[in-house]
Amino acid sequence: MTQEIETLKRESERLSALVGVMKAFSQQLDRDALLPVIMSEITRTMEADRSTLFILDEKTGEIWSRMAQGDGVTEIRFPKDRGITGHVITTGESLN
Incomplete structure (x- = not known):
């Protein structure tokens, strides 16, 4: 049961990041302004120090x-x- 909860939690975090990226897309059409927002969400979701x-x-x-x-x-x-x-x-x- 604990493993299932952790799996659901990770999936929820990924979906939340996707929603954040989609909000950025809907509010900003400038690629140079979008990239930092997208990368920040991806890096946070992946629990990474940095990303490229x-x-x-x-x-x-x-x-x-x-x-x-x-x-x-x-x-x-x-x-x-x-x-x-x-x-x-x-x-x-x-x-x-």
């Missing part, structure tokens, strides 16, 4: 991400067939 969102640019075939560092923002880009992220995007399969 990689986005596929279909026009260039590149994967990109922006990272805040100090007072600035750094953008990284690489071909979609490189690395673990490229594998996941190309095949749709996660790697553990």
Whole structure:
């Protein structure tokens, strides 16, 4: 019974995060303003210290991400067939 309660609690937290992201989408159409909100919700839900969102640019075939560092923002880009992220995007399969 305790395990079932914990499972339901985790599922409730995930759904709550999804609702938070959907609220952000409905209130803000600017991608640069949305990304921090989405990442904050995902990081909190996953109980992680930090997270990175990689986005596929279909026009260039590149994967990109922006990272805040100090007072600035750094953008990284690489071909979609490189690395673990490229594998996941190309095949749709996660790697553990």
